[in-house]
Amino acid sequence: MKKPHSTRSNQKPPSAKKPKASTQEIIDILEDMANLLEIVGANPFKIRAFGNAARELDSLPTDLPDMVASGDLLEVPGIGKGIYGHIQEILETGTFTEFEELRNKVPPGLLDMLKIPGMGPKKVKTLHDKLGISTIAELEQAAQDDLISHLPGFGQRSQERILSGIQRIRNYSKRHLLSIVTKEADTIYRDICKHSDVDRALIAGSLRRSRETVKDIDILVSAKRPDRIMNDFTALTSVDSVSAKGDTKSSVVLKSGINVDLRVVSDEEFPFASLYFTGSKQHNTDMRGRAKKLGYKLNEYGLYKNDHPTPCKNEEEVFRKLGLDFIPPELRESMGEIQAAENHTLPELVTQQDIRGLFHVHTTYSDGTGTINDMAQGAKKLGLQYLGVSDHSQTAVYAGGLSPAKVKEQAAEVAAITESLKGFTVFHGIESDILPDGSLDYEDDILAMFDFVIASVHSVFNLSEAEMTSRIIRAIENPYTTMLGHPTGRVLLTREGYKVYINGIIEACAAHDVIIEINSHPSRLDLDWRHLKSAREKGVRIAIGPDSHTVKGMEDFRFGVGVARKGWLTADDVINTYSADRIRQLFRSSREG
């Protein structure tokens, strides 16, 4: 039974007391807890419980402090009374007692050592007990001094692996942008598909699920002669080193530092393996649980009833056997997709082909490299019917923000280009800075000239959550604001977003009919997919904006479509699927409303 949500004005941040840790920090603490427990040799199921809880928090649909306050967090699978209590304590104090006690017992360097490939808790413990090693630097020295190869369970090879592993974690961070990994994966995929022994091939893993950052590339192949594929795969020119090579599984590191796992199965196993290796882990667990309930057993090799295999030609058939509609890979995040597939209420997700136009591109008027005409021509080549240009506003001097005079000049040029490009429309917009007090960056008479206004925060990030939230809500309330640009300001793998109460922002957008952008620049992908489902449920419209400063950059809208799909959005939720006429009406009515 769910406890009732507390009601609250969207003007107010979630709790009177400021939480002492962000959701990400809580996830990190729980993961560290799992690692510490491993090193001290705790009950493996307790270790897994902390790991599972951290993973659950990572795909939470709403703000964590809210869920703790309402008690809804206890409804999340994998979060029981114990961990719920720990999370409460972390929110109040920044840590929790049991974690601190354990941390005092284990030298901090041991946790770092776990990050070295091939190093697990047992080996770390052996090295610490036998040689007193407690940092990566000490480990490196010991390996160089040939102290490790003589330890029981270690040898010359493991010593070398430790040294190369240390080098590797120094050179490369553990996650990569989806855009970069996609490019690498596409190349390898093409090479593999050319192989005459390959029946079916698929890029699986988090890449197939369109996760915003990706740890490695998982490629699945069905073939009759796995050995020949393994040989050719490990010999690809993009491969830097081979970490493992077997009959059904090989791992390599590319020159770019990205890991690739290749698995080969028989064609009969392919549908089951593709489900398994696409994940997510939690989705797989849910699927296995459902299979079990129906008297089946599901694993990566097949679907069994009383140990008899149930053949399936493809993933669709596996879902069907389990009484489910097909679940698109992007939705396989354990966010209610199995329930919806059972009830036939999965949304029909927006596709790249549905997109008819883009908003949020920059031109030579501010800091873009293409003219309005270049960008329009580029969009036309992508098969689009309209483009919304939006250069920076006057406060953004560093980016060549437009003076009122420039705005007028640009308006005339936009009109002329639309006139010359028969059947293609250019909408004249602006990406207006949201000033620290929440006002927009021009007087009303200038704002009134634009077809649409994207309001974005570009400066003064270090406000409190309450201040930032009211600042942005004030901009949302401005009648000239059409869209909210990159709502959290995050830069993936580089900088956290500014502190903002995102549920309040979404509610304000719903109340004032303001569109929320999915900024599809590969480094942003903001608004995050985790919040889109609730935005959709509140009736907020979404726009995909590539935020591109080049003609080529417009192609990044595909990543925005991926985010939209992960957020359960249909074509009708995304205004880029509307005709130019419908867009014109929408912009007009939003101004009047």
Add this chain to the structure above:
DNA sequence: GCCGTTTTCGGCCCGACTGTTTTCAGTCG
């Protein structure tokens, strides 16, 4: 630590690969 239509105790996924062994422990996903 979590979970429960056989349940409040006793389960909790397990197979592939590597390296060090000479039949297996540790790691990984």
